[in-house]
Amino acid sequence: xxxxxxxxxxxxxxxxxxxxxxxxxxxxxxxxxxxxxxxxxxxxxxxxxxxxxxxxxxxxxxxxxxxxxxxxxxxxxxxxxxxxxxxxxxxxxxxxxxxxxxxxxxxxxxxxxxxxxxxxxxxxxxxxxxxxxxxxxxxxxxxxxxxxxxxxxxxxxxxxxxxxxxxxxxxxxxxxxxxxxxxxxxxxxxxxxxxxxxxxxxxxxxxxxxxxxxxxxxxxxxxxxxxxxxxxxxxxxxxxxxxxxxxxxxxxxxxxxxxxxxxxxxxxxxxxxxxxxxxxxxxxxxxxxxxxxxxxxxxxxxxxxxxxxxxxxxxxxxxxxxxxxxxxxxxxxxxxxxxxxxxxxxxxxxxxxxxxxxxxxxxxxxxxxxxxxxxxxxxxxxxxxxxxxxxxxxxxxxxxxxxxxxxxxxxxxxxxxxxxx
Numbered sequence: 001x002x003x004x005x006x007x008x009x010x011x012x013x014x015x016x017x018x019x020x021x022x023x024x025x026x027x028x029x030x031x032x033x034x035x036x037x038x039x040x041x042x043x044x045x046x047x048x049x050x051x052x053x054x055x056x057x058x059x060x061x062x063x064x065x066x067x068x069x070x071x072x073x074x075x076x077x078x079x080x081x082x083x084x085x086x087x088x089x090x091x092x093x094x095x096x097x098x099x100x101x102x103x104x105x106x107x108x109x110x111x112x113x114x115x116x117x118x119x120x121x122x123x124x125x126x127x128x129x130x131x132x133x134x135x136x137x138x139x140x141x142x143x144x145x146x147x148x149x150x151x152x153x154x155x156x157x158x159x160x161x162x163x164x165x166x167x168x169x170x171x172x173x174x175x176x177x178x179x180x181x182x183x184x185x186x187x188x189x190x191x192x193x194x195x196x197x198x199x200x201x202x203x204x205x206x207x208x209x210x211x212x213x214x215x216x217x218x219x220x221x222x223x224x225x226x227x228x229x230x231x232x233x234x235x236x237x238x239x240x241x242x243x244x245x246x247x248x249x250x251x252x253x254x255x256x257x258x259x260x261x262x263x264x265x266x267x268x269x270x271x272x273x274x275x276x277x278x279x280x281x282x283x284x285x286x287x288x289x290x291x292x293x294x295x296x297x298x299x300x301x302x303x304x305x306x307x308x309x310x311x312x313x314x315x316x317x318x319x320x321x322x323x324x325x326x327x328x329x330x331x332x333x334x335x336x337x338x339x340x341x342x343x344x345x346x347x348x349x350x351x352x353x354x355x356x357x358x359x360x361x362x363x364x365x366x367x368x369x370x371x372x373x374x375x376x377x378x379x380x381x382x383x384x385x386x387x388x389x390x391x392x393x394x395x396x397x398x399x400x401x402x403x404x405x406x407x408x409x410x411x412x413x414x415x416x417x418x419x420x421x
Contacts, residue, residue: 002062003303004029005041006048006078007069010330010363010381011288013037014295015067015302017359022303029063035372036362043367048073051081058087065090067306068264071147074284075101079263088310092284095260099251099282103181104145106282113250117279118183118271126170129180133162139185142166144174153222153281155185188273189417190280191232192290193243195268196305197252198314199261204240206294206321207232209417210287214337216413223337224378227329227414228293229389234272243268243277251282263309292361292381293328297321324357324385327392327415331400331408333364336377344374344407352402358395359383379408390419 003025005012013036019025020040031054033043046053049072058066066082068074068091077094091097098105110117118141123129133140142165144152152174154165162182169177194205208230214220247268255262267283267290286294295302299320308317333340346365349372354360361383364376380403384395393415400410 001025001064001303002027002029004031004054004058004063004066005033005037005069006031006054006066006073008032008034009069009288009376010361010378011286011291012069013361013363014292014359014381015069015286016041017361018295018298018302019067022301024301024303024307029057029061031057034362034375035365035367036360038367049076051078054078055082055085055087063087065306065310067091069285071097071100071283071285074264075147088307090306090310091264092262092266093260095258096255096262097284099255099266100284101147102145103143103281104179106279107181109251109254110279113254115247115250115279116277118186120181120183123180123182124178126166129166129170129182130163132182133159133166136162136182138162141183141185142169143181143183144169144177145179145181146175146177186271186273186278186280188271188278189234191234191270191272191277192228192287193232193235193268193270194286194290194294195248195266196309196314196319197262197264197266198309198312199263200312201314202248202252202266203314203317203319205265205319206230206290206297207235208287208290208293209233209415210290211411211414214411216411217416221337223332225287225289225330226332226411227327228287228289229328229392229415229418230290230293230297230326233418236275239272239275239277242275243270247277247279263312288363289328289330289381292359292383293326294321296359296383296385297324297326322385323387325387325389325392326383326385327389327396328381328383329393329396329400329410329414330363330378331380331382331403331405331410332378333374333376334407334409340377341407342373342375345370346372346374346379346403346405349380349403352399354399357385358399360399374407379405389415393419
């Protein structure tokens with residue numbers, strides 16, 4: 001079967017890598033892909049937001065399945081566009097995708113279904129927000145309602161920080177803002193929990209802990225993710241049961257009541273305190289870099305899982321992971337998440353020899369006549385799997401040092417909460 005992948009980041013390269021291992025996949029096309037996907041697939045220079053153009057190309061190339069990596073096409077309704085077409089699309093429909101497209105939509109579901117989450121207030125103007133904040137206790141969390149590429153969340157320690165965050169959101173930093181969400185600050189430890197669902201059934205698809213802050217020790221500005229380890233040290237059988245019964249099942253029930261059909265990955269962002277889960281947010285796709293961290297530990301045929309989900313037959317599919325530990329360290333452009341330069345050459349990348357337990361997934365890269373150049377803030381993902389987290393991190397960092405890309409930087413402490421020093 002010919003398969004198309006929407007997206008251009010590290011997550012999409014990891015998906016491409018796993019599909020390339022399946023004997024059931026004939027050819028892979030990436031819209032638009034990156035320099036890494038170009039090695040194992042055909043990159044297509046086509047705007048993935050133009051669904052009609054994507055459809056036309058899929059019909060021409062006999063692409064029978066589309067796998068959607070990022071959130072924007074899902075929120076914009078790509079699944080609905082292909083509903084009556086002869087092409088399967090792996091991902092949730094437009095109604096279901098509101099779980100990520102609107103944080104306020106999700107909070108209202110939490111309210112309706114008694115899903116454990118932080119207390120919150122919704123405001124429709126800056127003045128109204130500031131009036132509330134002047135009489136609030138801090139810290140507080142302020143969130144943009146819509147898509148913000150993982151960056152529209154502010155943890156504010158005082159009124160001035162909250163005022164600045166509110167002004168940025170209402171002034172359009174993440175697009176037109178009609179509403180803003182102010183939440184109580186949840187104290188605990190974060191965990192990313194994943195399931196895959198076919199609209200009726202769901203199955204566990206890994207856990208992880210992402211490192212969002214730019215600086216070591218989780219300091220500094222938020223990013224799209226500086227690295228990740230899997231599985232999460234927090235997960236146990238009792239917590240797993242609570243996540244499923246208190247959060248996932250009520251949410252999927254609510255989506256069904258709204259008339260949505262949820263097929264695809266559901267990313268559950270959690271805060272864990274005293275072995276109790278509290279929902280921070282949902283994402284309607286695999287995380288990045290969680291995807292790059294989890295997928296190399298999958299033993300099952302990835303294509304089988306995607307097809308069974310799309311066909312509503314997930315209960316007939318086995319999902320098996322190895323018992324390996326996994327760590328991903330992200331190599332970023334200097335200056336990220338603020339200003340950074342693109343088109344900086346990455347020399348000798350192809351000369352790095354990888355062992356079977358190691359991967360380099362491209363994110364912000366571009367193939368040019370002059371060679372591979374940087375094309376984003378997060379540039380490369382270095383992944384190692386083994387039976388030991390410390391070994392995983394050492395191997396990933398040694399690969400980065402071998403590359404010796406002078407325009408790059410990384411966090412050397414990924415997995416510090418699980419690695420005893």
